[in-house]
Amino acid sequence: MQSLTNRSKVVVKKEMTFTEKMYLPAILNGMRITFSHMFKKSATIKYPEHVRPRSSVYRGQHVLKRDEAGAERCTACGLCAVACPAEAITMVAAERKKGEENLYREEKYAAVYEINMLRCIFCGLCEEACPKEAIFLTDRIVDTEYERNDFVYGKDKLVEPVEKDKRIDVSVRQNEKTLEFKTHSEYGHNQVWDPNKSLKKKSGH
Numbered sequence: 001m002q003s004l005t006n007r008s009k010v011v012v013k014k015e016m017t018f019t020e021k022m023y024l025p026a027i028l029n030g031m032r033i034t035f036s037h038m039f040k041k042s043a044t045i046k047y048p049e050h051v052r053p054r055s056s057v058y059r060g061q062h063v064l065k066r067d068e069a070g071a072e073r074c075t076a077c078g079l080c081a082v083a084c085p086a087e088a089i090t091m092v093a094a095e096r097k098k099g100e101e102n103l104y105r106e107e108k109y110a111a112v113y114e115i116n117m118l119r120c121i122f123c124g125l126c127e128e129a130c131p132k133e134a135i136f137l138t139d140r141i142v143d144t145e146y147e148r149n150d151f152v153y154g155k156d157k158l159v160e161p162v163e164k165d166k167r168i169d170v171s172v173r174q175n176e177k178t179l180e181f182k183t184h185s186e187y188g189h190n191q192v193w194d195p196n197k198s199l200k201k202k203s204g205h
């Protein structure tokens with residue numbers, strides 16, 4: 001059969017010489033290479049004691065953000081799951097009940113939100129798709145686990161703590177245009193839920 005390219009080579013079974021049959025020269029050559037590497041600077045580091053510097057916009061473990069008042073921003077719209085090329089995100093939506101306004105920012109929230117870290121390719125498309133500034137990637141590295149199921153991260157691992165000093169700052173990931181938009185407190189998107197005053201929202205935001 002005629003080949004499609006001219007890259008094919010005819011393989012010839014060559015007889016081994018006496019020296020090759022002894023294997024000693026090949027073994028000695030291998031040991032020489034191994035010894036020469038012992039005195040070179042190591043290419044690896046002792047992680048986790050040593051950590052290589054990472055970019056401030058490194059795409060690592062996700063965080064589900066809360067708003068200023070501590071309410072979860074995610075409204076379970078599903079856009080992140082649709083945008084995810086690895087189909088790593090799943091969620092179950094629920095309706096917010098009366099009295100839960102301080103827990104969930106919108107009328108609909110994610111009762112279950114899971115990311116399979118083994119499927120995730122850390123592309124950041126979920127972050128870009130989210131209209132609520134609810135999901136961001138961070139510079140944290142996903143922990144190693146022994147069981148596959150432990151890589152499915154639920155809200156317990158994804159939602160940031162309520163305590164303000166433990167919140168995860170993601171401002172470095174937001175461009176100037178977004179940061180400027182956030183200074184407009186007249187937009188519902190930027191308003192903080194107040195129990196004595198319901199959120200006033202402008203259409204289109």
Ligand code: SF4
Nearest residue numbers: 084120121123124126
């Ligand atoms: S970073 Fe990419 S692959 Fe990972 S969950 Fe988000 S969209 Fe999916």
Ligand code: SF4
Nearest residue numbers: 074075077078080130
């Ligand atoms: S994280 Fe954002 S895009 Fe994903 S469901 Fe929640 S609000 Fe929608």
